[in-house]
Amino acid sequence: MRPLSSLRWYIGALLFLSTVINYIDRQTLSVLAPVLKEQFRWTNSDFALLVIAFRVAYSFGQTASGRLLDRVGTRAGLSVAVAFYSTVAVLTSLASGLRSFIAFRFLLGAGESANWPGATKAVSEWFPRRESGWAVALFDSGSSIGAALVPFIVLAVHRISGSWRPAFIVTGVLGFLWLPLFRWLYRSPEEHPRLSPEERADILQNRASAADAPPRHGRPETGAGGGGPLGYRTLLSLPQTWGIVIGKGLTDPVWFFITDWFAVYLASRGFTLEDSLLAFWVPFLAADLGNFAGGGASSALIARGWRVGAARKLVVVLGTLAMLLLIPTLYVSSLGWLTTCFAIATFGYAALSTMILNLPADIYPTRSVASVSGMGGTAAGVGTIAATYLTGVVADRYSFAPILMGASLVPLIAMVAVLVLVRNNAATRAGVVSEI
Secondary structure, three states, X not given: OOOOOOHHHHHHHHHHHHHHHHHHHHHHHHHHHHHHHHHHOOOHHHHHHHHHHHHHHHHHHHHHHHHHHHHHOHHXXXXXXXXXXXXXXXXXXXXXXXXXXXXXXXXXXXXXXXXXXXXXXXXXXXXXXXXXHHHHHHHHHHHHHHHHHHHHHHHHHHHHHOOOHHHHHHHHOHHHHHHHHHHHHOOXXXXXXXXXXXXXXXXXHHHOOHHHOOOOOOOOOXXXXXXXXXXXXXXXXXXXHHHHHHHHHHHHHHHHHHHHHHHHHHHHOOOOOOOOHHHHHHHHHHHHHHHHHHHHHHHHHHHOOOOHHHHHHHHHHHHHHHHHHHHHHHOOOOHHHHHHHHHHHHHHHHHHHHHHHHHHHHHOOHHHHHHHHHHHXXXXXXXXXXXXXXXHHHHHHOOOHHHHHHHHHOHHHHHHHHHHHOOOOHHHHOOOOOOO
């Protein structure tokens, strides 16, 4: 069988499309929120329950799916996950009230939880370390592309059909279109029949780090080399793990606030969804650019001789500072200025998020990458659940002002955690994890 040139980037494109579809499915509800709130007479607190139902399953599902992916493999794990959540997305069209919506959102969150651990694991399998920043930026940019596309798709279907139900069917079938292509193309680099010998050698040689090499002290460590994933006790004993967990847990809630509540927030400021369609997608386009700016900048610095950790951390600092631009949104009345501030903040978030997503592949053995990524995702989910509940309560009783202030300032704590905890230590010297 003839090899495909640069096959790893075809894999990257598949991961990107998976993330686009993942976000289109989940964001369909958010775009339709004003319509559904009016039809079912939901309050902001009711809508928060829908968001929380998704987040509970999504957050705890990431740890479970990450572990499962490390055991059954990327191809099998992602195939089952996409088939499951696509089915749930289509069935959401049958929902008849708050309780049934909550049930479908919970199941959707459980299925979609595998995407980021699976994609991160795929990057660790398929990309040399020098390219992992670009690869993570590519697949993670699918979230902002999906969020930017979904209002156009959903509102068009809603306008043509006159009902919200067909929108869930149309977006839900996308995963079934992706699945055969993924099943046909994805294999591990070791066994892929379309991978050239030169590309295979480059991937296997340059993805292998100290963490994938045999331990130095003669005692095999679970997860090193060809063994299973590192145990949770080992992972939780490492400060690097806690830096990733805290970093994800305190920054992702900001992104999910924007994806889940942005349409509601614009409506609270007096802007209709039709009038503010540009404002709705510009922050997500900015996030897409932030993914590539962060991944590209760190990769360029590494190519110039910077240590991997120093390059990643510089982008984290700059991205965190950009998120402070959420504060001025409280004081501007122009839709243009409000959109600009949100766009700069989402650009910064996406840049730093790409770095935090990269860290498991930078640091841990390949067979433990999805586990650590899943733990970070669970922390992000728990933080998002708490933030979502507070958002509903605070928005109903007061306004969105305290929420936006917190969304600007809390990421500073995450930045400090990454700077202090993600460092070389005794585990690095022992070869349990890679030098950063």
